[in-house]
Amino acid sequence: MHIPVLFSETIAALGIRPGGRYVDGTLGRAGHARGIAEKGGTVLGIDRDDAAIAAVEAAPHAGIVAVKGNHGDLAAIARAHGWDEVDGVLLDLGVSSPQLDEAERGFSFMRPGPLDMRMDRTQGTSAADLVNTLGRDELAGIIAELGEEPKARQVADAIVRERAKRLFSSTVELAECVERAIGRHGAHHPATRTFLALRMKVNDELGELERALAGGLEILKAGGRMAVITFESMTDRMVKQFFARHVGREVSLQQGGSRWEGVRPRMRLVNRKAIRAAASETGANPRARSAKLRAAIREEI
Ligand SMILES: C[S@@+](CC[C@H](N)C(=O)[O-])C[C@H]1O[C@@H](n2cnc3c(N)ncnc32)[C@H](O)[C@@H]1O
Known part of the structure; x- marks a missing residue:
């Protein structure tokens, strides 16, 4: 609905x-x-x-x-x-x-699903591709600029550390990584801004x-x-x-x-x-x- x-x-x-x-x-x-x-x-x-x-x-x-x-x-x-x-x-x-409700679209950090976020699933780069391949500075820039996340550098550092061990494939893996990096504060989930930034980037x-x-x-x-x-x-x-x-x-x-x-x-x-x-x-x-x-x-x- x-x-x-x-x-x-x-x-x-x-x-x-x-x-x-x-x-x-x-x-x-x-x-x-x-x-x-x-x-x-x-x-x-x-x-x-x-x-x-x-x-x-x-x-x-x-x-x-x-x-x-x-x-x-x-x-x-x-x-x-x-x-x-x-x-x-x-x-x-x-x-x-x-789109948000369907876990398999990967838009929601609250639903376990593939880290996709493409509105058009027939083309383009998924959110997983971005977090697994972009350089630390580029990731931090995207999260800071598009997500207006004040702790973007900490998030990017944590992503780069984590993917050295295992590449990201699911929404929950990323949400948990962000939460570990910056902790919970305020009413919103700590991954809200990171997910927004990636969605905006994936879909330009x-x-x-x-x-x-x-x-x-x-x-x-x-x-x-x-x-x-x-x-x-x-x-x-x-x-x-x-x-x-x-x-x-x-x-x-x-x-x-x-x-x-x-x-x-x-x-x-x-x-x-x-x-x-x-x-x-x-x-x-x-x-x-x-x-x-x-x-x-x-x-x-
Ligand atoms: C908030 S919903 C629109 C809801 C609609 N006004 C309604 O009342 O049902 C946004 C929709 O825009 C589509 N969308 C987002 N960016 C788009 C783009 N660049 N080109 C075409 N569709 C896009 C999404 O796939 C989504 O279905």
């Missing part, structure tokens, strides 16, 4: 137009896509996970087409389906509940997001909207900065008046601040606690 996060807020932020075309770059179990279709929009839903595509195809919904692909290629995929211009783009980033989540934002804006009509839900500070920052560059700012001129400075195409924020889930939602769905929704509208020029 995957409960869509910030569901009504996202549908409202996208301002669905009946007959409009919407690209959902993170189709998952089509929770948000169904909401769009029920308001009269047509959805081209992209997911890189075969299991997500198969699940949506097994329960077809009018107005939703599921396509296996990477949202980094969002603009090219839309154009290949004859969609040169769209009314909206949605990204609900990160992993889905079914920052690179794909950058390409998805640029590609989405490229095919967005004037008046069309982009909505992005993030779950980590790293990806939220990227979305916030991308929107800020396109929203630009009015700079006062010496001779009077003002001039807009920013990156074209120009955008306007739907909400000044990120939208967070209400207590009623976080109570029912803990995943929503860290969710942030940002949305912006493409301007005429």
